[in-house]
Amino acid sequence: MPELPEVETIVRGLKPLVEGRLIESVEIVAGLVVKSPIDAVEGQIIRATRRLGKNVLFECTRGILSIHLGMTGKLLADGALTPYTRVIFHLNGATLLYDDIRQFGRLHYAPELPQHLALIGPDPLRLEASDFLARLKRKKGRIKPLLLNQHFLAGLGNIYVDEALFRAGIHPNTLVSAISKPRAARLHTAIQETLHEAIHHGGSSISDYVDAAGRKGSFQERHRVYDREGAPCIHCGTPIRRIVIGQRGTHFCPKCQKG
DNA sequence: ACTAATGTTGTAGG
DNA sequence: GCCTACAACATTAG
Numbered sequence: 001m002p003e004l005p006e007v008e009t010i011v012r013g014l015k016p017l018v019e020g021r022l023i024e025s026v027e028i029v030a031g032l033v034v035k036s037p038i039d040a041v042e043g044q045i046i047r048a049t050r051r052l053g054k055n056v057l058f059e060c061t062r063g064i065l066s067i068h069l070g071m072t073g074k075l076l077a078d079g080a081l082t083p084y085t086r087v088i089f090h091l092n093g094a095t096l097l098y099d100d101i102r103q104f105g106r107l108h109y110a111p112e113l114p115q116h117l118a119l120i121g122p123d124p125l126r127l128e129a130s131d132f133l134a135r136l137k138r139k140k141g142r143i144k145p146l147l148l149n150q151h152f153l154a155g156l157g158n159i160y161v162d163e164a165l166f167r168a169g170i171h172p173n174t175l176v177s178a179i180s181k182p183r184a185a186r187l188h189t190a191i192q193e194t195l196h197e198a199i200h201h202g203g204s205s206i207s208d209y210v211d212a213a214g215r216k217g218s219f220q221e222r223h224r225v226y227d228r229e230g231a232p233c234i235h236c237g238t239p240i241r242r243i244v245i246g247q248r249g250t251h252f253c254p255k256c257q258k259g
Numbered sequence: 260a261c262t263a264a265t266g267t268t269g270t271a272g273g
Numbered sequence: 274g275c276c277t278a279c280a281a282c283a284t285t286a287g
Binding site: 071101103104139140141142207 | 275276277278279282283284285286
Binding site: 002003006054068069070071072102104105106148150157158159160203204205206207208209226248249 | 263264265266267
């Protein structure tokens, strides 16, 4: 569910509500999502809250609590408990809930940034065009699975890859080696513009996503291809097509996005 | 009943 | 080592 813009929106909402607070206790309702002894954060203060790719990081007094929301994870400040509440963080003066229907999310605690997070790729919003081009040049295969790979760039998911490729006029099946330099530069711009606009609109709420206050985003109303199979392309009117690439549903305009 | 869903990871094969 | 396909994880919605 939550890609970079959704996680960014959650972190921005959470920041003023949790930073500086003491984690008094942690209640693990369902242990499936908990991957390391996170109750070690009890008694620690949340010094900073930030996003790393699609992960939410809570930098505490003596270590880092990292949360990946999987497909249906939610972090809710002072929300109501549901049948899907998996972890409850009791803070001094606030409650933070981790809700997750499918339980694909993961919570970790460690004194240092865990290896699986230290190895992810750069943030697409902080990546210069020249660096993006240099990284692309070293890769083989098709562009869509590459953009979904968190070791290449950290934060893009299925929605924003389809949207960015549409804006750049690139067919999702295109071999990376066949993308010209100007076209790759256009892709870099398209990725950043799409992410910035999505953050501005509070992310995309397709089915589950809500921010830390429980509010939906509105960027789904501005999707140009994602979840628009059969609907007319905003540029040429051609029906948007849906195919499968790399085992993921892929949406594109067959006229505006040629190989 | 069947399929697909905003994600990641381990395994196997080319 | 790199890339791809597939299954698995658990649950809901159409």
